[in-house]
Amino acid sequence: MITRVLSWAGLLLVAGGGAVLGGWITNKQDPVQFLSRKVLTPVVRPGDDVKIELDNYRVLRCPQTTYRIINKPDGERSVQTDDKPAAFGKIGRDKYIASVPTPSSTPFGKATIYSYTVRMCNPWEWLFPVQYAEPWLDEFEFGPETRRISPEQAKNSLTR
Secondary structure (H helix, E strand, O other): OHHHHHHHHHHHHHHHHHHHHHHHHOOOOOOEEEEEEEEOOOEEOOOOEEEEEEEEEEOOOOOEEEEEEEEOOOOOEEEEEEEEOOOOOOOEEEEEEEEEEOOOOOOOEEEEEEEEEEEOOOHHHHHOOEEEEEEEEEEEEEOOOOEOOOOOOOOEOOOO
16 A cells, blocks of 8 residues: 555656656746847947947846857957846836946957847756847947947847
């Protein structure tokens, strides 16, 4: 009798664990939907921050990491990561300005920031982070002085 009960308990435990793991693996819900993205500093002095206005809609609070690669005018690349805790941002629509630091030893000229974000909404994704949304390519220029423009003047990086 004990063996039968333990066998059924083990079977239920394995089946339940498989169902939970399967749910984690097949999770397709992105925690954030990006609505618009605008570079507010089309010209940046090396060492200053690139300001990017982000307008998004958050449905879940999950830890996430944004990877950014700054392609400098001389062909070099500068890689950065931006870790955000689960409590970052409010649920619903959220509009804010992100600051992306730039290397101070950069020659003047055209540059881009390639960005992508990975989410970690459950234990499976903690081990194997999932990239969500489309990667972004923001264009700007390194120059002698930083020039900031209003959001109305900036073009949306999400609609090319």
